[in-house]
Amino acid sequence: MNERVEPDTLLRNPVRVAPTALPPDHPAVRTGRVGVLLMNLGTPEGTSYWPMRRYLKEFLSDRRVIEVPRLIWWPLLNLIILTKRPGPKGRDYASIWNNERDEGPLKTITRGQCEKLQAAMGDSVVVDWAMRYGKPEVSLRIQALLDQGCDRILLVPLYPQYAAATSATACDQAFKALMQMRWQPTVRVSPPYHDDPVYIEAMADSIREGLAKLDFEPEVILTSFHGVPKSYLLKGDPYHCQCLKTGRLIREAMGYTPEQMRVTFQSRFGNEEWLKPYTDETVQALAKSGVKRMAIVAPGFTADCLETLEELDGENRHYFEENGGEKYAFIPCLNDSDLGMRVIEHVVRRELQGWI
Numbered sequence: 001m002n003e004r005v006e007p008d009t010l011l012r013n014p015v016r017v018a019p020t021a022l023p024p025d026h027p028a029v030r031t032g033r034v035g036v037l038l039m040n041l042g043t044p045e046g047t048s049y050w051p052m053r054r055y056l057k058e059f060l061s062d063r064r065v066i067e068v069p070r071l072i073w074w075p076l077l078n079l080i081i082l083t084k085r086p087g088p089k090g091r092d093y094a095s096i097w098n099n100e101r102d103e104g105p106l107k108t109i110t111r112g113q114c115e116k117l118q119a120a121m122g123d124s125v126v127v128d129w130a131m132r133y134g135k136p137e138v139s140l141r142i143q144a145l146l147d148q149g150c151d152r153i154l155l156v157p158l159y160p161q162y163a164a165a166t167s168a169t170a171c172d173q174a175f176k177a178l179m180q181m182r183w184q185p186t187v188r189v190s191p192p193y194h195d196d197p198v199y200i201e202a203m204a205d206s207i208r209e210g211l212a213k214l215d216f217e218p219e220v221i222l223t224s225f226h227g228v229p230k231s232y233l234l235k236g237d238p239y240h241c242q243c244l245k246t247g248r249l250i251r252e253a254m255g256y257t258p259e260q261m262r263v264t265f266q267s268r269f270g271n272e273e274w275l276k277p278y279t280d281e282t283v284q285a286l287a288k289s290g291v292k293r294m295a296i297v298a299p300g301f302t303a304d305c306l307e308t309l310e311e312l313d314g315e316n317r318h319y320f321e322e323n324g325g326e327k328y329a330f331i332p333c334l335n336d337s338d339l340g341m342r343v344i345e346h347v348v349r350r351e352l353q354g355w356i
Ligand SMILES: C=CC1=C(C)c2cc3[nH]c(cc4nc(cc5[nH]c(cc1n2)c(C)c5CCC(=O)O)C(CCC(=O)O)=C4C)c(C)c3C=C
Pocket: 041, 042, 043, 044, 056, 059, 060, 065, 066, 085, 089, 104, 106, 159, 163, 165, 166, 226, 227, 228, 229, 239, 267, 269, 300, 301, 304, 305, 306, 307
């Protein structure tokens, strides 16, 4: 017999009964499942010129990231930046590339987080992951969750601190996909967790674990966050304040003085003033002032990526050593470690209350 689904059971656990409205595999059938979509920034598909250019073009065309008027930005981006930047940045990416999987570490780690979260949550939810720029696309992964019967979706921007340039643009991308839908799923967005005690404790534990592996005790530890232009702070973005609060809470949890553990901002781009103090300048100044042993950690990154592995573990290490520093340690991000998964699972379970 040709099995059918009763119209009123399309919403929950379709029961196969005598022929009525829709076949059970019709795309409109929703089975009342809950989806969780982990969203991170994105990474190029390859390290050669064209994949790098495509990635940078998508990223740097985002008005949430670059707020310079288009009339000025468009020629600058297309004529200069997209000609010059893909080459050297591609080489930087090649130095940290996961050759086994042929992908950036950000992808490998985010997939790992997704798989581990799915294992921890069991059948109660369907967990997936997507990238704001590049692949896997947010719109396709939302569709994949719908195809698996999800009628409620929790969007999880994987950024402890909120910034319009990261969390908001990831959500924009999800909402853009929802705009095309007749039957939208019900959506929740997980909030920033910059001061959540579970996150702060996980960071403190991870730093303790990192320090315990060293053959030296750092005189100074930097907590380095990705920067944004200072003008974003002045326009009301809470990112700067959230970073400072995270930095203070981690420092207090570890019992360091403000001299021993400091917040800095890295990865500046262009000539505008960005959030200060700059990580690279601080590293150089510390070495020049006679500091011989330092460590650096990046609490704002949920996964290791170009900005941590190449910039913090590579570039800044050289700055320190070139200027008289002797011992330098980079402490990895939480990634898909037990500590990292404790944080993600905590945030997800809290935001799913009432759904599962
Ligand atoms: C030019 C403006 C940029 C702003 C503003 C910005 C904010 C911002 N970015 C992250 C996290 C990441 N950024 C990464 C790489 C990266 N960032 C920018 C520019 C801005 N970021 C560029 C151009 C790049 C690509 C590399 C380069 O060309 O320099 C990454 C790494 C991705 C990877 O594949 O490894 C992350 C992660 C945050 C958290 C943030 C503001 C809060």
